[in-house]
Structure formats: structure tokens, C-alpha cells
């Protein structure tokens with residue numbers, strides 16, 4: 001898998017965060033340095049359960065999905081601003097104000113270009129793909145798992161009478177024009193049909209279509 005050094009650092013950090021990985025595992029290969037890190041990565045990769053439905057993981061973000069392929073790549077450029085802003089925002093000190101402000105400006109530019117409303121403080125795990133980012137709206141409190149794919153005009157937000165927001169699992173595909181609303185959970189590897197309005201929980205691997213969305217069937221394991 002192609003990965004820049006920076007992506008590799010994120011990748012390592014995220015691997016270490018993966019639930020269910022015992023800290024003993026790290027102590028067994030506790031040496032430091034690049035070789036030890038590679039060894040540790042290998043150990044963790046072997047321990048993480050592979051995706052149930054294919055090669056895309058619902059747990060480990062694939063940061064290469066977010067790497068811009070060229071300058072004019074609005075979806076990925078928008079995500080890059082958000083990642084950089086959160087990177088600089090996590091550091092304290094006045095020195096970091098300048099790079100943060102620069103990312104805010106870039107974020108405004110790419111938001112205007114794409115017409116997407118994804119806040120700088122969005123809780124989006126790595127590997128999100130926005131192939132056609134126009135009109136995508138994500139609530140700042142919503143949680144998006146790793147390696148999801150959102151098509152154009154997707155809305156992740158609240159319902160009128162409640163402030164609760166959706167929790168989207170890993171490797172979830174949300175079709176064009178779909179709305180996912182309220183305090184619901186969309187399971188890992190789920191697929192949401194184009195123009196669906198999802199108001200209820202979607203189990204892992206299920207397909208939801210229609211208005212309001214109905215669950216079609218669990219996908220094959």
C-alpha cells in the first residue's frame with residue numbers, strides 16, 4: 001500500500017489505538033527505532049481482525065485514500081485542510097496560530113469550491129473518500145468511522161426535535177443524496193442507498209434503502 005511518511009506516522013498511531021490490542025503485545029516488541037516500529041506494525045497487523053467483507057478495514061484507516069492525486073482534487077484537499085488544522089490545533093502555543101489560520105483560509109476556499117459543509121472540528125476517522133464532495137453536510141458532533149465513502153449531497157445531522165447525531169461505523173458507503181439523521185448507529189460495512197432517509201439503526205453489513213429507510217438484508221459474510 002502506498003503511504004507517505006506522514007501517513008505512515010498516523011497509521012502507526014491509529015494502529016496503536018485499535019481496541020482489543022493488548023499492551024502486552026507492544027511490550028513483547030518494546031525496542032525503539034524504525035526497525036522495531038516495523039516489527040510492531042507487523043505484529044499489530046497480524047492481530048487485527050481483517051475486514052469481514054473484503055479488503056477495506058472498518059478499524060484501521062487507510063490514509064492513502066485521502067492523499068490528493070493532483071492539486072485540483074477538492075474532496076481530498078478539503079479533508080487535508082481539516083487534518084492539518086486538527087494537527088496544528090492539538091498543539092499549544094502562539095507559534096501554531098499561523099499554520100492554523102492558514103488552514104482555516106484553505107478550508108474556506110475548498111468549502112466554497114466543493115459546496116460541502118464539513119467543519120474543521122469534525123470527528124472523522126481516516127480514509128474518508130468524497131469522490132464528488134458537492135453538497136455534503138456533516139454535523140460537527142457526528143462520529144464517522146474509518147474508510148467510509150460518501151457520495152454527493154449526503155447529510156449527516158440531527159432531526160428537528162432532538163440534538164442527537166448519528167454514529168457511523170467503519171467502511172460505510174452512503175449513496176448520493178442520502179440523509180442519515182438523529183441519534184442512530186450505522187454499523188460497520190453497511191451500505192446506504194441513494195436518496196435514502198435513514199432514521200433507524202442499521203446493523204453491521206446491512207443495506208438500507210428508501211424513505212424512511214428499510215433494512216434490505218445482512219450482507220454475506
Ligand SMILES: CC(C)(COP(=O)(O)OP(=O)(O)OC[C@H]1O[C@@H](n2cnc3c(N)ncnc32)[C@H](O)[C@@H]1OP(=O)(O)O)[C@@H](O)C(=O)NCCC(=O)NCCS
Nearest residue numbers: 132151174175176191192193194195196207208209210216
Ligand atoms: C443501495 C445499494 C447499495 C444496493 O445495491 P444492491 O445490493 O446491488 O441492491 P439491488 O440493486 O440488488 O437492489 C435490492 C433492492 O433494493 C432496491 N433499491 C436499490 N437501491 C435503492 C435505492 N437507492 N432506493 C430505493 N430502493 C433501492 C431495489 O429496487 C431492490 O428492490 P427489490 O428487491 O424490491 O427489487 C445501491 O442500489 C445504491 O443505491 N448505491 C448508491 C450508489 C450511488 O449513490 N452512486 C453515486 C455515484 S455518483
